[in-house]
Amino acid sequence: MGLCHGKPLPNPNISEAEEGNGEKEKEEPPQMQIQVANGENPNVKDEEIGKKSPFFPFYSPSPAHHFFSKKSPSTHSSNSTPRRFFKKPFPPPSPAKHIKAVLARRHGSVKPNEAAIPEASETEAVTGLDKSFGFSKNFGNKYELGEEVGRGHFGYTCKAKFKKGELKGQQVAVKVIPKAKMTTAIAIEDVRREVKILRALTGHNNLVQFYDAYEDHDNVYIVMELCEGGELLDRILSRGGKYSEDDAKAVMVQILNVVAFCHLQGVVHRDLKPENFLFTSKDENSQMKAIDFGLSDFVKPDERLNDIVGSAYYVAPEVLHRSYSTEADVWSIGVIAYILLCGSRPFWARTESGIFRAVLKADPSFDEAPWPSLSTEAKDFVKRLLNKDPRKRMSAAQALSHPWIRNYNDVIVPLDILVFRLMKAYMRSSSLRKAALRALSKTLTADEIFYLKEQFTLLEPNKNGCISLENIRMAIMKHATDAMKESRVPDFLASLGPLQYRKMDFEEFCAAALSVLQLEGSDRWEQHARSAYEIFEKDGNRAIVIEELASELGLGPSVPVHVVLHDWIRHTDGKLSFLGFAKLLHGVSSRTFAKVQ
Numbered sequence: 187m188g189l190c191h192g193k194p195l196p197n198p199n200i201s202e203a204e205e206g207n208g209e210k211e212k213e214e215p216p217q218m219q220i221q222v223a224n225g226e227n228p229n230v231k232d233e234e235i236g237k238k239s240p241f242f243p244f245y246s247p248s249p250a251h252h253f254f255s256k257k258s259p260s261t262h263s264s265n266s267t268p269r270r271f272f273k274k275p276f277p278p279p280s281p282a283k284h285i286k287a288v289l290a291r292r293h294g295s296v297k298p299n300e301a302a303i304p305e306a307s308e309t310e311a312v313t314g315l316d317k318s319f320g321f322s323k324n325f326g327n328k329y330e331l332g333e334e335v336g337r338g339h340f341g342y343t344c345k346a347k348f349k350k351g352e353l354k355g356q357q358v359a360v361k362v363i364p365k366a367k368m369t370t371a372i373a374i375e376d377v378r379r380e381v382k383i384l385r386a387l388t389g390h391n392n393l394v395q396f397y398d399a400y401e402d403h404d405n406v407y408i409v410m411e412l413c414e415g416g417e418l419l420d421r422i423l424s425r426g427g428k429y430s431e432d433d434a435k436a437v438m439v440q441i442l443n444v445v446a447f448c449h450l451q452g453v454v455h456r457d458l459k460p461e462n463f464l465f466t467s468k469d470e471n472s473q474m475k476a477i478d479f480g481l482s483d484f485v486k487p488d489e490r491l492n493d494i495v496g497s498a499y500y501v502a503p504e505v506l507h508r509s510y511s512t513e514a515d516v517w518s519i520g521v522i523a524y525i526l527l528c529g530s531r532p533f534w535a536r537t538e539s540g541i542f543r544a545v546l547k548a549d550p551s552f553d554e555a556p557w558p559s560l561s562t563e564a565k566d567f568v569k570r571l572l573n574k575d576p577r578k579r580m581s582a583a584q585a586l587s588h589p590w591i592r593n594y595n596d597v598i599v600p601l602d603i604l605v606f607r608l609m610k611a612y613m614r615s616s617s618l619r620k621a622a623l624r625a626l627s628k629t630l631t632a633d634e635i636f637y638l639k640e641q642f643t644l645l646e647p648n649k650n651g652c653i654s655l656e657n658i659r660m661a662i663m664k665h666a667t668d669a670m671k672e673s674r675v676p677d678f679l680a681s682l683g684p685l686q687y688r689k690m691d692f693e694e695f696c697a698a699a700l701s702v703l704q705l706e707g708s709d710r711w712e713q714h715a716r717s718a719y720e721i722f723e724k725d726g727n728r729a730i731v732i733e734e735l736a737s738e739l740g741l742g743p744s745v746p747v748h749v750v751l752h753d754w755i756r757h758t759d760g761k762l763s764f765l766g767f768a769k770l771l772h773g774v775s776s777r778t779f780a781k782v783q
């Protein structure tokens with residue numbers, strides 16, 4: 187591999203000089219050989235790209251352990267998570283730390299050695315912040331705090347017991363977030379949102395049960411179910427890294443279930459990593475629960491978020507480009523899936539910006555052991571989660587419909603918000619594009635149809651096998667929580683307005699809810715498009731003059747249509763050429779052409 191020259195990153199605002207996360211980064215050589223796609227220089231420095239290590243390569247200790255050895259802001263012992271302090275031969279700490287920009291934004295400037303917890307004197311200087319949350323004030327009356335069970339950048343979690351009443355003696359977990367650490371308005375807002383999201387989403391089987399939130403002068407207390415089985419991370423470590431495919435499926439199904447649910451509610455977690463999934467008991471087959479919605483946010487179905495949030499190893503490329511939505515979580519799940527199946531991280535470097543470069547440019551290896559011995563479906567599954575283009579990446583609900591996982595025990599495919607986004611684009615398309623999509627939908631494979639069938643069934647079609655806007659409204663309401671109000675999911679239905687006056691059968695639904703971009707990302711795209719064009723030729727293609735095509739496409743007068751659409755039409759008979767057909771499938775607008783010119 188040739189020498190790479192570190193180009194500035196697109197956005198993260200972090201220079202090499204700032205790197206280090208407070209530690210001398212002297213890890214063992216990284217274990218992932220970063221592959222170079224198409225012979226391209228991945229822009230990752232040579233010294234950051236390692237050779238194979240004989241050691242188990244995945245290690246991620248407590249995210250902020252280095253400052254727990256300092257004076258703790260709490261009265262609890264500072265070394266409460268000793269299980270992660272592994273001796274050699276494991277590399278020294280290489281945790282899934284939060285991206286430094288996150289910490290800087292939330293806590294003001296961050297010194298290299300102190301990621302998040304400022305000294306008390308520092309915080310007292312911060313005035314004018316309203317740190318009242320409106321939570322109940324009687325935490326101390328109701329609960330008795332016990333031993334600490336875990337820690338993160340933002341809080342520490344303790345066992346606690348109900349002091350009295352019917353539930354006397356029953357154990358819970360309490361995440362204590364010191365107000366002293368909330369040194370910016372953003373940090374306060376994050377805690378407010380963490381509680382709001384937990385309150386709204388609680389009830390899902392794979393999401394930690396939330397009980398209540400309290401506050402006093404010093405702390406916010408988030409009371410929730412106690413998960414006694416430890417973190418997924420620890421189970422990965424104790425197994426020496428690798429999971430069998432079936433064991434990985436058991437984990438993946440639970441992660442995808444809860445994440446698909448969050449996405450339908452319009453919540454993006456933004457910090458999915460093995461540290462943030464807990465087992466309810468020590469049992470091998472214990473249920474897993476998502477925790478830590480501290481970086482989560484509401485996102486409207488059409489909205490893009492732009493703040494760089496998450497933990498470096500798990501962050502999606504589009505997050506670094508500052509334009510993302512729920513697909514970013516699916517990328518993180520892809521990273522987890524990759525780790526489960528092979529024991530190594532797909533994107534590795536010694537420095538934060540090195541990791542970012544790998545995420546943006548490098549293709550993870552699927553050539554080295556154990557990948558050649560894993561099933562084709564498993565590899566396809568992971569690759570589709572780790573597609574760098576979020577529009578081509580599977581959604582969480584689609585991942586649950588993937589052949590690798592869909593027959594595993596009792597997988598239930600949940601309603602997918604993506605279907606409504608695609609339907610909206612379809613409803614706004616010209617009749618010619620609808621015909622093209624219909625032709626394409628006839629070329630779908632049984633696997634692709636499987637997902638669409640599941641989605642259609644969830645919309646509960648009427649006796650004639652048709653759906654209307656009312657069916658969609660009912661299906662969404664059936665799964666609605668308070669989070670949907672915040673993310674405006676019901677408002678989005680208005681964009682499907684035309685369905686108020688007509689119904690849609692399964693055939694049309696397939697045309698409306700298929701994703702051209704996802705199909706384009708598959709190996710079989712050329713084949714799909716060619717056979718779709720043949721179908722379109724028989725039933726849909728017609729002679730069309732350029733002006734009419736331009737108006738069908740909704741192109742404005744500023745577009746020189748004779749120039750840009752010249753090759754779209756076959757000159758022998760005035761019908762759409764293959765190129766025109768393929769372009770039309772993508773959907774175009776005056777803006778597309780404005781960009782081209």
Ligand SMILES: Nc1ncnc2c1ncn2[C@@H]1O[C@H](COP(=O)(O)OP(=O)(O)OP(=O)(O)O)[C@@H](O)[C@H]1O
Nearest residue numbers: 249336337338339340341343359411412413478480
């Ligand atoms: N309900 C629970 N039951 C048992 N342990 C828990 C529970 N919730 C959290 N923990 C433990 O406490 C740790 C810290 O919790 P959490 O991840 O919510 O804190 P945080 O400060 O937001 O962390 P981070 O640095 O990842 O943002 C977890 O990794 C876990 O080990």
Ligand SMILES: [Ca+2]
Nearest residue numbers: 338461462478
């Ligand atoms: Ca956490």
Ligand SMILES: [Ca+2]
Nearest residue numbers: 340478480481
């Ligand atoms: Ca957190």
